[in-house]
Amino acid sequence: MEDSVLTTEKIILETRNLSAGFDGKDVVKGVSFTVPERRVTAIMGPSGCGKTTFMRCINRMHELAPNAQVSGEVLLDGEDVYRINPILVRRRIGMVFQRPNPFPTMSIYDNVVAGYTLNGARVDRAERDQIVEETLRRVTLWDEVKDALYRRGTFLSGGQQQRLCIARALAMKPEILLLDEPTSALDPKATAAIEELIVSLKGSVTIVQVTHNIPQAARISDYTAFIHLGELVEIGPTNKLFTVPKDKRTEEYLSGKFG
Amino acid sequence: MSVLLIAILLSLVLSSRPALVANGFRFLTGSEWDPVTNSFHALPFVFGTLVTSVIALAIATVLSLALAILMGEYFRTGAFASIMRTAVELLAGIPSIVYGFIGLFFLVPAVRVIQIALGVPPFGVGILTSSILLAFMVLPYSASIGREMLMLVPADLKEAALSLGSTRSEMVWKVSLPFSRSGIMGGIFLSLGRALGETMAVTMVIGNSNSITLNLLSPGNTMASLIANEFSEAQGAVYLASLIEIALLLFVISTVINILGKMVINRMVETT
Amino acid sequence: MAGDLARAQGEGAMQTRPSVKRKAQGTDAELRGRLRGDKAFLGGVLAISLIATLPLVLILVFIIVRGASSINWQFLTELPKPMGEAGGGISNAIVGTLILIVLASVISIPLGILAGIFLSESGKSGLGRLTRLSVETLMGVPSIVIGIVAYVWVVRTMGHFSALSGGVALAMIMLPVITLSTEETLLLIPVSLREAALALGVSYPRTVMKVILPAGASGVITGTLLGVARAAGETAPLLFTSFGSPYMEYNILKPVASLPQTIFFYATSPYPEWQTLAWGASFVLLVIVLALNLVTKLVTSRWKIQF
Numbered sequence: 001m002e003d004s005v006l007t008t009e010k011i012i013l014e015t016r017n018l019s020a021g022f023d024g025k026d027v028v029k030g031v032s033f034t035v036p037e038r039r040v041t042a043i044m045g046p047s048g049c050g051k052t053t054f055m056r057c058i059n060r061m062h063e064l065a066p067n068a069q070v071s072g073e074v075l076l077d078g079e080d081v082y083r084i085n086p087i088l089v090r091r092r093i094g095m096v097f098q099r100p101n102p103f104p105t106m107s108i109y110d111n112v113v114a115g116y117t118l119n120g121a122r123v124d125r126a127e128r129d130q131i132v133e134e135t136l137r138r139v140t141l142w143d144e145v146k147d148a149l150y151r152r153g154t155f156l157s158g159g160q161q162q163r164l165c166i167a168r169a170l171a172m173k174p175e176i177l178l179l180d181e182p183t184s185a186l187d188p189k190a191t192a193a194i195e196e197l198i199v200s201l202k203g204s205v206t207i208v209q210v211t212h213n214i215p216q217a218a219r220i221s222d223y224t225a226f227i228h229l230g231e232l233v234e235i236g237p238t239n240k241l242f243t244v245p246k247d248k249r250t251e252e253y254l255s256g257k258f259g
Numbered sequence: 260m261s262v263l264l265i266a267i268l269l270s271l272v273l274s275s276r277p278a279l280v281a282n283g284f285r286f287l288t289g290s291e292w293d294p295v296t297n298s299f300h301a302l303p304f305v306f307g308t309l310v311t312s313v314i315a316l317a318i319a320t321v322l323s324l325a326l327a328i329l330m331g332e333y334f335r336t337g338a339f340a341s342i343m344r345t346a347v348e349l350l351a352g353i354p355s356i357v358y359g360f361i362g363l364f365f366l367v368p369a370v371r372v373i374q375i376a377l378g379v380p381p382f383g384v385g386i387l388t389s390s391i392l393l394a395f396m397v398l399p400y401s402a403s404i405g406r407e408m409l410m411l412v413p414a415d416l417k418e419a420a421l422s423l424g425s426t427r428s429e430m431v432w433k434v435s436l437p438f439s440r441s442g443i444m445g446g447i448f449l450s451l452g453r454a455l456g457e458t459m460a461v462t463m464v465i466g467n468s469n470s471i472t473l474n475l476l477s478p479g480n481t482m483a484s485l486i487a488n489e490f491s492e493a494q495g496a497v498y499l500a501s502l503i504e505i506a507l508l509l510f511v512i513s514t515v516i517n518i519l520g521k522m523v524i525n526r527m528v529e530t531t
Numbered sequence: 532m533a534g535d536l537a538r539a540q541g542e543g544a545m546q547t548r549p550s551v552k553r554k555a556q557g558t559d560a561e562l563r564g565r566l567r568g569d570k571a572f573l574g575g576v577l578a579i580s581l582i583a584t585l586p587l588v589l590i591l592v593f594i595i596v597r598g599a600s601s602i603n604w605q606f607l608t609e610l611p612k613p614m615g616e617a618g619g620g621i622s623n624a625i626v627g628t629l630i631l632i633v634l635a636s637v638i639s640i641p642l643g644i645l646a647g648i649f650l651s652e653s654g655k656s657g658l659g660r661l662t663r664l665s666v667e668t669l670m671g672v673p674s675i676v677i678g679i680v681a682y683v684w685v686v687r688t689m690g691h692f693s694a695l696s697g698g699v700a701l702a703m704i705m706l707p708v709i710t711l712s713t714e715e716t717l718l719l720i721p722v723s724l725r726e727a728a729l730a731l732g733v734s735y736p737r738t739v740m741k742v743i744l745p746a747g748a749s750g751v752i753t754g755t756l757l758g759v760a761r762a763a764g765e766t767a768p769l770l771f772t773s774f775g776s777p778y779m780e781y782n783i784l785k786p787v788a789s790l791p792q793t794i795f796f797y798a799t800s801p802y803p804e805w806q807t808l809a810w811g812a813s814f815v816l817l818v819i820v821l822a823l824n825l826v827t828k829l830v831t832s833r834w835k836i837q838f
Contacts, residue, residue, distance in 0.1 A: 061730060091732030101723040105745040115731040118741050165727070172731065325579035333573060346584045352824050353590060354764025356791045357813050360798050361590050395586045402583070426565055428572035449671075456673025458767040459791075463799060483675050483767070490679070491771045506679040510672060517671035 009036030012206050013058065013176055018072035020050075020057050022065065028054045029230040030072070035176070035223075040198060040207045042221035042238070044214060046253065050230040051210045055178050058208070059093040060086040076175065091119070094169030095178045099185045100161035102153035102168070109149040111164055112136060115172040135171045139163040139197055159190025163197065170205070177201075179209040183216070195220050214254060218242050226250045292469045292485075299501035301482070301508060303471045308481040308509070311386055311461065312454040315393035319454075320447055323398040327405025327443070332431055335410070351399035359460035362392040367464055370476075379476055384466035387475040392460050397450040404446030404524070408439035441523055448520030455513045458483040482509045590817075598814025606811055611777055611793075621812050623779045624793040627694070628763060628819075630781070631773060631789055634698025635762055639705040640755055646706075647713025647751070648739060654714065670707035677703045678768025686772060694780070694787040697773025704765060705758035712754025716747040753827045760823040764816065766791035790816045 013035040020028040027050040035041050043051045056062040057070055060081060074081045081089045102111045112132045116123050123131070132149070136142040141163045145156070153164055162182060169177055179198070183191040198207060198220050211217050217224050218238060225235040226249070234247045245251045292299055326347065334340040370391075371383035412435045420430040436443070466478020467488055480488075482505050493499045609620030646666065653659040678700050685696035720743055728738040744751070769775070774786040775796060790812055797809035 059730060061726065064729065087732050087734050089732070090730055095730035097723055097726060097730075099723055101721075101727045103724065103727065103742060103746075105742075105748070114728075115733075118728060118731065118733040118737055120737070168727075168731070322579060322583040325576045326583050328576050329580045333576070343580070343584070346587055349821065349824070350584065350587050352760060352764075352820055353587075354766070354791060354816060354820060356764065356766045356794050357590060357594070357817060358586070360794060360809065360813055361586065361593065363798060365589065365593075395583070398583055426569035428569040429565070431572075452671050456671075456675070458673065458675045459795060463795070483673060486675055486679065487767055487770055490682075491774065503679055503683070506676045510676045513671060513673055513676075514668055517668065521667065 009039065011035065012037040012077060013208075014073075014075045015054075015058070016073040016075065018054065018057055018070070018074060020053055020062055020068070020070045020072075022069070023067045024069070026069075027230050028057065031227070031230075031232045033225055033232055033235050035206065035208055037206050038203055039222040040202055040209060040220055041223040041225065042217035043208065043210045043225045043227060044212060044217045044253075045227040047212055049227050051227045052180055054227065055180060055208060055210050058176070059095055059178060060089050061095065091115070091172060092174055093176045093178060094172055094174035096162070096165050096169055096180065096182050098181045100158055100165050102156075102161050102164050104152060104154050106152070107150045108145050108153045108156075108164060111153050112167050112171050114168055131171050135167045138170060138201075139167045140193075140200075141167060157190065158186050159193050162186060162190070162194060166194075166197065170201075174205075176206045176208060179207060181210055181212065184211075184213070191216075226253060228253065299497070299504075301505055303469050304480055304482040304485050304505060305508070306471050307386065307465070307479040308455055308483070308512075310475075310479070311390045311393055311465070311481055312451055314387070314390035314475070315397060315454050316447060316451055318391065318394035319398040319401060319450060322394065323400075323402035323405055323446075323450070324443070326398070326402035327409055328431060328436075330402070331406040331409030332427075332435060347399045347402050350395075351403070355396065355457060355459045358392060358396050359463035362388070362460055362464045366392055374476060382466060382476065382478055384464050385475070385477050386465065386472075386479045389461045389465040389479075389481075390475075392464055393454050393457055396457060396460060397454045400453060401443075401446040401450040404449065405439075405443045408442030408446065409435055411442070412438045441526060445520050445522075445524030448516060448523055452513050452517040452520060455516065456483060456509065458487050462487045482506075594810065594813050594817055597810040598812075598817075601807055601811030602814060606808075607815075610779060611797075611805075611808060621788075621790070621793055621808060621815070623776065623788040624790045624812060625815065626779060626781070627773070627776075627787040627789040628791075628816075630694050630783060630787060631697045631701055631769070632759055632763060634694065634783060635701035635705055636755075636759065638698065638702035639709060639758065643706050643709030643755075643758070644713050644744075644751060646710040647754075648717060648744070650710065650714040651717035652739070654718075666707045666710050669703070670711070673767075674700075674704055674765050675767040675770075678770065678772055681768060681772045689784070692772060692774035692786040694773050694783040694785065697769050697787065697789070698783070700768035700772050701762040701765060704768070705762045708758035708761060709751075709754050712757065713747075713751050716750025716754070717743060719750070720746050749830050753830055756823050756827045756830070760820050760827075763823070764791055764820055766795050770795075790819075 011034045014033070016032050018028060018031045019026045027048075029050075031054055043055065045051045053062055058074055058081070062068055063070055063086070070082070076089070076092065081093075102108075103114055106114060109132055110117065112135055113123065113128050116128070116131075133142060133146075136145065141160060144160065148155075153161060156164065162185075166177075166179075166182070183194050186194065195216065198209070201207060202222070209217075209221065221238045223235065224238045224241045226233045226241070226245075226247075228249055234241060234245060234250045236246070241250065242254060245254060292303060326343070330340060330343055330347075334343065366388055367383040370385070370388045371381045374381040374383070416434055416438065417430055420434045421427070425433070461481055462484035465480060465484050467480055467484065468478035469480050469485070472479065486502055486505060486509075490499075490502050493502055606620040607625065608622045610623055611621065646662065650659060650663055650666070654663060681696050681700035681703070685699050686692055689696070724742060724746060725738055728742045729735070733742070769789055769792045773789060773792070775792045776786045776788045778788075780787045794809050794812045794816065797805040797812070800806065
């Protein structure tokens with residue numbers, strides 16, 4: 001296991017010896033790593049290696065599964081999220097899922113501010129309008145939907161729906177945005193649009209993205225972590241990791257020896 | 260929810276206590292029902308319920324099997340299929356009182372005509388009449404279940420039969436039906452459960468006679484129709500409690516049959 | 532099974548000796564016989580099926596014909612007249628049925644939906660399975676038995692018949708229908724919806740109430756309408772709970788007339804004038820029940836949310 005402290009950047013999230021799994025069996029084994037602020041950190045690895053489970057531990061979604069177990073620490077800005085109310089944790093950390101899942105009973109407008117309205121927060125009309133426009137502009141969806149704000153989101157294409165979901169998460173102004181293979185269910189054109197979006201968010205939002213698409217990780221991330229069989233094999237700046245990987249397993253994975 | 264169910268059970272048991280005490284076990288074996296002498300026995304009604312249900316089931320099985328085969332095999336899609344399916348759904352939704360009404364005005368005179376032709380007393384009402392009516396009432400349920408079971412038959416099994424040169428009817432008879440046998444049986448069980456509890460239609464055409472008779476053309480009574488007829492005017496604690504005891508008996512019997520039916524269907528779905 | 536079939540058609544369907552092959556395919560006469568049998572089978576199935584649906588035709592035709600002719604404004608707004616007198620109406624029965632349905636709905640809809648939510652969330656747990664068993668059992672209890680229970684609980688306690696007791700009985704009949712269809716609907720909603728809400732930091736109860744339930748609204752409404760349709764047509768439990776009354780009654784603590792009970796009472800009476808009322812009442816009841824079923828279909832096809 002590599003030394004996982006990244007120098008010079010401010011660390012916003014740190015996991016210490018995080019293990020997690022189901023039914024007594026761990027699929028994430030003692031992962032300790034750090035996420036620098038306002039950068040894109042990709043987590044890659046072959047399918048089934050535990051990367052999604054790992055990420056779901058960060059916003060405490062993993063524990064919702066039956067027979068789930070977690071141990072270790074996850075420090076958000078120094079605070080262990082496992083000592084805070086999980087609902088509060090999830091309001092500070094946003095998540096976008098593999099398949100776009102806008103709320104089908106709500107309009108596009110309502111979807112964007114769903115994080116507020118569902119939680120019973122009182123936000124007046126003007127503020128809501130502002131949040132909707134700002135966030136939709138940020139995900140470059142505003143021009144496409146501004147005349148259809150009050151229609152249900154389900155008529156949008158897959159790529160647009162996914163951008164809507166990103167907007168929904170961003171509207172909460174999260175400290176970290178978790179993306180779980182956000183383009184794996186999309187066609188190439190939509191994928192490119194999302195990748196562009198992620199790159200545009202660099203510098204303003206901290207992003208952690210799980211992907212099994214190696215070229216994608218190379219394209220858009222600043223830092224990459226490689227997880228294999230539940231263990232953190234290596235983590236480092238993307239260009240270094242891809243060109244001069246320190247661990248043999250990383251090298252094998254990158255050259256496609258195992259999928 | 261389960262609290263509710265247990266409460267119901269307890270209520271029934273408790274309320275029939277006076278009768279349980281007064282009648283004892285002979286309740287189940289005797290055949291006299293006389294409010295005047297306070298002698299109450301369930302046998303004629305258990306008999307009536309079982310006989311009408313069994314006959315109804317026999318008729319309904321044939322009818323619903325035909326419907327199931329029609330909708331599950333020959334006409335799965337298309338306009339005719341939709342019409343038939345809607346028809347069956349509508350049949351299932353018609354209130355029992357309406358069935359009883361139609362039965363009273365059409366089935367009874369029809370049976371009477373037949374009885375006159377046969378030279379037997381033209382009651383019109385009776386066990387057979389109510390069995391026929393009952394059959395039509397329960398067939399939508401077993402038809403729907405039968406259709407669903409037939410649609411579960413794997414296509415490759417049917418194709419295997421056809422590719423060996425069997426005709427479609429042979430395939431249905433020898434492959435589809437045996438495969439879905441247990442599911443269809445389960446459907447029949449559930450229909451039995453419904454038939455046991457059916458009250459109004461039966462009450463209107465059964466003739467309300469409290470004796471045991473093997474003559475299907477004569478009047479009789481079922482547990483449900485007995486209660487329907489006599490409860491609102493019953494006087495006397497033991498009389499009332501005996502009627503409640505009959506309700507308890509009905510509850511137990513229909514619950515057992517329903518559970519058995521569900522088990523059979525579940526096993527069928529699991530093994531598919 | 533394939534082996535059986537081969538044997539049934541004659542041994543050795545796969546061998547090629549001419550005499551045996553002949554046997555396998557059968558003679559021409561046999562083949563024609565089988566084809567005839569095939570057609571006869573379909574014919575038989577069709578014929579029997581049509582017989583099975585005969586009552587539907589009978590019911591619809593006759594009730595519409597005879598019943599519709601009785602319908603006029605007078606019929607719908609007047610009270611029944613004493614025996615032997617022509618005319619009169621069933622206004623009290625219509626109002627009564629409405630009262631009973633409202634009572635039953637108030638009791639059973641909230642309980643039923645809650646139970647349905649519970650079952651869809653924890654259906655596999657011990658308590659969940661027990662509850663489901665209870666609900667399914669309740670569904671199969673004959674309505675007359677439910678009537679007796681309502682009698683024991685309400686009529687005996689109050690000392691007299693009442694609409695309230697009828698409402699309680701109908702509620703017990705509606706409850707399992709609503710519960711099971713709510714559960715079924717909610718189970719169809721994809722997990723990703725729940726996760727999306729939870730990931731936004733929405734608490735679990737709010738997720739259920741504000742995201743999952745609205746998404747399943749059409750199914751829940753359908754289930755409710757079906758429950759109402761079933762309850763509206765029930766007669767047996769009302770015979771000794773709401774009992775019936777020749778008067779217009781708005782007080783739920785008093786006995787009340789209802790459509791099914793009215794039909795029973797008048798149809799089995801010996802007076803032709805009353806029997807006419809029964810035809811008309813059947814028509815009204817049928818219209819209500821079929822309309823509810825139709826609305827259910829419309830709700831499902833138009834409002835159903837696709838995922």
